[in-house]
Amino acid sequence: MFGDISGMMGKLQEAQQKVEETKKRLDTVLIDETIAGGNVKVTVTANREVKAITIDESLLEDKEELEDYLILALNKALKRAGEINEQELAIAAKSGMPNIPGMDMFK
Amino acid sequence: MFGDISGMMGKLQEAQQKVEETKKRLDTVLIDETIAGGNVKVTVTANREVKAITIDESLLEDKEELEDYLILALNKALKRAGEINEQELAIAAKSGMPNIPGMDMFK
Numbered sequence: 001m002f003g004d005i006s007g008m009m010g011k012l013q014e015a016q017q018k019v020e021e022t023k024k025r026l027d028t029v030l031i032d033e034t035i036a037g038g039n040v041k042v043t044v045t046a047n048r049e050v051k052a053i054t055i056d057e058s059l060l061e062d063k064e065e066l067e068d069y070l071i072l073a074l075n076k077a078l079k080r081a082g083e084i085n086e087q088e089l090a091i092a093a094k095s096g097m098p099n100i101p102g103m104d105m106f107k
Numbered sequence: 108m109f110g111d112i113s114g115m116m117g118k119l120q121e122a123q124q125k126v127e128e129t130k131k132r133l134d135t136v137l138i139d140e141t142i143a144g145g146n147v148k149v150t151v152t153a154n155r156e157v158k159a160i161t162i163d164e165s166l167l168e169d170k171e172e173l174e175d176y177l178i179l180a181l182n183k184a185l186k187r188a189g190e191i192n193e194q195e196l197a198i199a200a201k202s203g204m205p206n207i208p209g210m211d212m213f214k
Contacts, residue, residue, distance in 0.1 A: 048155055048189065050181045053174045060167045067160045070177065074157045078185075082155065 011095075018092040023047065026085055033077035040069045044077045046084040118202075125199040130154065133192055140184035147176040151184045153191040 029046035039056035059066045136153035146163035166173045 048185055050178045050185070053177050055170055055174060057170060060170060060173075063162055063164060063167060066167075067162060070160050071157050074181065078155055078157070 015093055015095045018095055019089055022088050022092040026088060029084060031077050031081045031084070033073045033080070035073045035076070036069045040066075040073045042070075042073045042077050044074075044081050046081050046088070048078055048081045048085065050074070122200055122202045125202055126196060129195050129199040133195060136191060138184050138188045138191070140180045140187070142180045142183070143176045147173075147180045149177075149180045149184050151181075151188050153188050153195070155185055155188045155192065157181070 026046035027049070030043055030051060031046065032041065032043050034041040036056075036059070039059050041052070041054040042050065043052040044050050053070070055066065055070075059069065133153035134156070137150055137158060138153065139148065139150050141148040143163075143166070146166050148159070148161040149157065150159040151157050160177070162173065162177075166176065
């Protein structure tokens with residue numbers, strides 16, 4: 001099932017490289033989330049880095065409401081970013097793993 | 108090196124369970140980041156969920172400055188959260204992996 005050890009090592013190193021390349025590419029994948037009728041907009045990368053936050057002037061009058069909207073928008077965007085991140089890294093990592101039925105470490 | 112297949116499968120399933128348990132525990136690990144002399148404070152979990160954002164009234168007068176501070180504080184907190192998350196999940200995942208010298212998929 002694993003063929004020779006050096007072949008397996010080669011595949012694992014290949015997969016490791018793919019994971020690194022994928023991580024770099026995910027920096028360029030942007031996820032936007034706009035809520036509160038467009039009054040709060042956030043942009044994050046698929047590596048979960050916040051790139052932009054845009055707040056409408058009207059929200060500056062209500063601090064608590066602004067804080068709540070920011071949390072909501074950020075968590076929505078970060079959740080989507082996390083899903084993309086995990087899916088893409090799982091694909092990259094799996095490329096080096098033997099395919100053992102029923103055993104999906106990267107589910 | 109892998110002993111019998113069923114032993115290995117058992118170890119992998121154990122590791123998968125550890126990963127799930129770790130993910131749940133990381134929801135309770137909170138990371139605070141305070142910047143701008145205490146005017147912006149954010150709290151995130153080690154699963155990168157934003158739990159709290161506290162903005163000082165004084166910052167509501169300068170929208171751009173507020174937006175910049177929020178991005179800075181959030182990225183600092185999310186970076187630390189990501190480091191804790193990856194370290195802890197790597198430990199959990201490694202518990203099921205054969206120890207192949209030089210081959211660290213979860214670096």
